[in-house]
Amino acid sequence: MNDIAIKVEHLSKMFKIYNKPSDIFWELVSGSTIHREFWALTDLSFTLERGKVIGFIGKNGAGKSTLLKILAGTMDSTKGNIAINGTITAILELGTGFHPDYSGRDNIYMGGMCFGMSRKEVDEKIDRIIEFSELGDVIDQPFRTYSSGMQGRLTFSTAMSVDPDILIVDEALSTGDARFQRKCFSLFERLREEEKTILFVSHDSNCITHLCDEVYLLADGKIIEQGDPRQVVKYYNKLLFSRKEEDQRVLDKSQTQEQPKEGQADIVADETRYGTKEVEIIDCGILNRDDQPVTMLESGRDYRIYVHIKFNKSLPNLTCGCRIVNIIGVDVFAANTSFHGIDVPALQPGEVLEIRFAVTMWLAPGDYFLTFGVIQRDSIHFCDRRMDTLAIKVVGRSTIDPACVADLNEEISLHPIEGSGNRDQETGNGNQKKTDTRSLTPDP
Numbered sequence: 024m025n026d027i028a029i030k031v032e033h034l035s036k037m038f039k040i041y042n043k044p045s046d047i048f049w050e051l052v053s054g055s056t057i058h059r060e061f062w063a064l065t066d067l068s069f070t071l072e073r074g075k076v077i078g079f080i081g082k083n084g085a086g087k088s089t090l091l092k093i094l095a096g097t098m099d100s101t102k103g104n105i106a107i108n109g110t111i112t113a114i115l116e117l118g119t120g121f122h123p124d125y126s127g128r129d130n131i132y133m134g135g136m137c138f139g140m141s142r143k144e145v146d147e148k149i150d151r152i153i154e155f156s157e158l159g160d161v162i163d164q165p166f167r168t169y170s171s172g173m174q175g176r177l178t179f180s181t182a183m184s185v186d187p188d189i190l191i192v193d194e195a196l197s198t199g200d201a202r203f204q205r206k207c208f209s210l211f212e213r214l215r216e217e218e219k220t221i222l223f224v225s226h227d228s229n230c231i232t233h234l235c236d237e238v239y240l241l242a243d244g245k246i247i248e249q250g251d252p253r254q255v256v257k258y259y260n261k262l263l264f265s266r267k268e269e270d271q272r273v274l275d276k277s278q279t280q281e282q283p284k285e286g287q288a289d290i291v292a293d294e295t296r297y298g299t300k301e302v303e304i305i306d307c308g309i310l311n312r313d314d315q316p317v318t319m320l321e322s323g324r325d326y327r328i329y330v331h332i333k334f335n336k337s338l339p340n341l342t343c344g345c346r347i348v349n350i351i352g353v354d355v356f357a358a359n360t361s362f363h364g365i366d367v368p369a370l371q372p373g374e375v376l377e378i379r380f381a382v383t384m385w386l387a388p389g390d391y392f393l394t395f396g397v398i399q400r401d402s403i404h405f406c407d408r409r410m411d412t413l414a415i416k417v418v419g420r421s422t423i424d425p426a427c428v429a430d431l432n433e434e435i436s437l438h439p440i441e442g443s444g445n446r447d448q449e450t451g452n453g454n455q456k457k458t459d460t461r462s463l464t465p466d467p
């Protein structure tokens with residue numbers, strides 16, 4: 024168990040549903056069954072390794088929050104076994120353990136004790152908690168006067184002061200501002216380096232793919248997919264945007280097995296496709312200036328992303344777009360006709376329309392995947408969506424940090440500023456030498 028943080032075996036949770044509160048009393052008195060059973064979780068088994076960031080995703084009602092509450096110990100399971108290896112802290116909702124009429128400072132003490140700290144421990148950590156929350160100016164005001172983002176910051180800062188072995192976060196960061204979220208994500212990275220374990224629930228696909236080492240997809244209280252974040256997020260999108268009458272759990276993957284040719288990317292596309300096919304994407308890709316299809320692109324050059332859509336049914340109000348994601352699944356570019364205020368005409372069945380996106384390729388060198396989609400603006404179900412249908416590789420200058428995704432074509436120059444010496448110069452000390460500008464100027 025030294026390398027295991029959490030082990031779950033055959034976990035299930037059942038809720039009793041009553042039509043009205045009085046049914047609970049009559050069931051107790053009569054001994055007959057009046058309630059109906061709702062199984063929020065059914066026979067879950069998994070093992071989470073120490074030092075990993077684990078993501079849980081799924082539609083509303085999939086069972087994510089129920090699972091985390093059981094792991095945190097705030098809810099009992101109906102069946103199954105759970106083994107927790109280490110101290111655990113959970114942020115399941117804003118203001119957990121906080122009283123709206125108490126000040127932020129008083130709530131740090133009350134919330135800290137709810138998280139398992141003694142008053143002495145809170146005394147030792149309260150200054151750091153206030154500093155991390157950035158609420159020093161309002162820390163003595165009532166908690167109810169805080170915005171939801173401020174409440175989330177104080178809750179998170181208090182919980183993190185426990186220094187747990189396992190941290191559970193259930194959408195608690197969604198209301199924080201961008202600056203505070205960045206602090207939290209930096210803290211996640213530090214905890215990962217310290218071999219802490221983080222369980223993270225979010226509907227933000229970019230956060231999931233960027234932060235997580237492994238992702239579990241839940242639907243109807245069951246784990247239907249797990250593993251690589253980018254792949255699992257693709258399946259999650261299929262659940263969200265495909266029709267119920269489609270078999271959403273059989274993921275129709277078509278993998279390209281051909282070896283890359285010269286001038287092509289050396290990664291392999293792994294397409295996930297779904298939709299009503301009322302309007303169908305029959306061809307798509309990238310063309311260079313000579314109208315030749317390419318997947319090996321050069322930074323700074325112009326290209327044309329194209330898509331051919333065939334109308335099997337004449338549909339109005341269509342939106343057609345493309346999206347580029349990097350190797351871990353983070354969106355780096357997206358464009359569609361609606362963003363540009365362009366109306367897609369409703370052609371007759373059998374007719375084909377080409378849509379072009381002229382771009383200058385200023386992505387940083389690296390591997391990327393291209394996704395296309397067509398959807399009616401008043402619908403949540405795609406007519407056709409081809410995710411990761413084309414693998415592309417961008418090559419170019421090597422002066423960019425490999426972790427970056429954009430190439431802004433930078434140039435660096437040095438410009439000594441006249442009269443900008445140190446304090447000795449400003450105070451009239453004649454001992455300070457002037458800057459030799461020749462040392463900053465390259466030879467012609």
